[in-house]
Amino acid sequence: MMDQGLTDASRPRISGLRSSKLCPSSILLPGILLSSCSGSHSPLDPAGPEASHVAHLFFVMLVGGVVIWIAVVAALVYASRKKNAHSEKAAGRVILWCGAILPTVLLCALLSYGMWLMPAIRPWLPDDQQVRRIEVTGEQFWWRVRYLDEAGEVMFETANEVRIPVGEPAHFSLKAADVIHSFWVPSLGGKMDMIPGRTNPLTLTADREGTYRGVCAEFCGESHALMAFTVRAVAAREHDAWLAARQASKPLDAEGLATFLNNGCGACHAIAGTAANGRIGPDLTAFGERGTLAAGTLPHTETDIARFIADPGEIKPGVKMPHFGMLPEDDIKKIAVFLKELK
Amino acid sequence: MKSVIPREVESLWTLFTAPTVWAIHFVVCYAAVAVYCAKAATFGFDFATVRLALAGFTVVALAVIVLSAYLAWRQWGFGSGDPPHDEATRKDRALFQGFATLLLSGLSFVAVVYVAIPLIFIAECQR
Ligand SMILES: [Cu+2]
Numbered sequence A: 001m002m003d004q005g006l007t008d009a010s011r012p013r014i015s016g017l018r019s020s021k022l023c024p025s026s027i028l029l030p031g032i033l034l035s036s037c038s039g040s041h042s043p044l045d046p047a048g049p050e051a052s053h054v055a056h057l058f059f060v061m062l063v064g065g066v067v068i069w070i071a072v073v074a075a076l077v078y079a080s081r082k083k084n085a086h087s088e089k090a091a092g093r094v095i096l097w098c099g100a101i102l103p104t105v106l107l108c109a110l111l112s113y114g115m116w117l118m119p120a121i122r123p124w125l126p127d128d129q130q131v132r133r134i135e136v137t138g139e140q141f142w143w144r145v146r147y148l149d150e151a152g153e154v155m156f157e158t159a160n161e162v163r164i165p166v167g168e169p170a171h172f173s174l175k176a177a178d179v180i181h182s183f184w185v186p187s188l189g190g191k192m193d194m195i196p197g198r199t200n201p202l203t204l205t206a207d208r209e210g211t212y213r214g215v216c217a218e219f220c221g222e223s224h225a226l227m228a229f230t231v232r233a234v235a236a237r238e239h240d241a242w243l244a245a246r247q248a249s250k251p252l253d254a255e256g257l258a259t260f261l262n263n264g265c266g267a268c269h270a271i272a273g274t275a276a277n278g279r280i281g282p283d284l285t286a287f288g289e290r291g292t293l294a295a296g297t298l299p300h301t302e303t304d305i306a307r308f309i310a311d312p313g314e315i316k317p318g319v320k321m322p323h324f325g326m327l328p329e330d331d332i333k334k335i336a337v338f339l340k341e342l343k
Numbered sequence B: 001m002k003s004v005i006p007r008e009v010e011s012l013w014t015l016f017t018a019p020t021v022w023a024i025h026f027v028v029c030y031a032a033v034a035v036y037c038a039k040a041a042t043f044g045f046d047f048a049t050v051r052l053a054l055a056g057f058t059v060v061a062l063a064v065i066v067l068s069a070y071l072a073w074r075q076w077g078f079g080s081g082d083p084p085h086d087e088a089t090r091k092d093r094a095l096f097q098g099f100a101t102l103l104l105s106g107l108s109f110v111a112v113v114y115v116a117i118p119l120i121f122i123a124e125c126q127r
Helices: A016-022 A030-036 A049-081 A088-121 A238-248 A257-262 A302-310 A329-341 B012-038 B047-075 B090-121
Strands: A132-141 A143-148 A154-159 A160-166 A170-176 A181-184 A192-194 A200-204 A208-215 A228-234
Touching: A016 A208, A030 A143, A088 B090, A132 A160, A132 A181, A132 A192, A132 B047, A143 A160, A154 A238, A154 A329, A160 A170, A160 A238, A170 A181, A170 A192, A192 A200, A228 A238, A302 A329, B047 B090
Parallel strands: A132 A170, A160 A228
Antiparallel strands: A132 A143, A143 A154, A170 A200, A181 A192, A181 A208, A208 A228
């Protein structure tokens, strides 16, 4: 598996069919099996306890459904072969038992099983006992990510990529800035809606290191399908080092910064250690570390960054960033190189 | 039993008794938990108390539904005749209604049980 979910094959204009390369069996039964592939965003390839419970629930339901389906079809075949072989009374008894009583008992059992799993699927701690807290706000069509300290104060902000330590529960406080979004990392657990005016809690734990893909799972506008993000699960020590590094803000000066600032990008984007402190768009501090561009829409390459700056609306319809196609090509390129190198 | 309950309480209204109990039980369960969890801090009791109270309410609701089912069963002649009871007579109409009420009571009983199952497993408010 590549480090990132995005390869050239996932550029929007190229046929999505190419991604089925990931899983040969999907050629046979695309609908069902595509989702059964292992990968960075499959609920059937769980990477943590919450997701394992979801997968387990799915398989129990699947097996139960298949058994019931086979029994119903067998009864149907039997009935069509042996017409009038049984008395009406016997038929009435079959309807009572198999049509009413058995389904009631089975549904009761499945409902109880699902309910019994709930606490494991949605582990929950009171606010004051949560340690690693990350606030994620859904915005049309990207994710604002803020790391909170023990007191709940914002340590720093970033966007479209979430880092969590392996083996420790990460507590997400989920919010929405405009419309309803939904936060879903299939490999790590169930989804949780992000509702304007509310803060919804979600706890996820990653058991193994890796890069997982998350998506917006509630239609939120034209580019809803282009609103994804990356979760990187790294060793706890590495994570702590990263947190510390991100908080130590050092003044930054690089080739291209002036072009970035002069064209007004800083009014919407912030870069720590520079005069850019806009809050409207994604924070671009250490942008070069990210694996994808524009909320999982494009691969993170200079060409794609330049393409996005020139005409974001072409790539993400309805995007809240003006297009900068009128800038000299050299300037766009300079900014793209600057952003790509931003560590 | 017969001395306590009037001989013929059955009307079209008895048909609705069980589904109405189901509806009330549903609203009470959802509203009670939602209000408690939103304002837990202002109440002097814990969530276990809410669950216990709703469990008690569930038993009451089930008892009313069983009573309604008993009346329906009686109206249906304790199962002496088989459906469909579709003659245009007063007797068949009463039998049909009794049978329909009995089925609705069964459905409502199961529904109330299903609504109450989360009370067993959901042990705390998540905020
Ligand atoms: Cu969204």
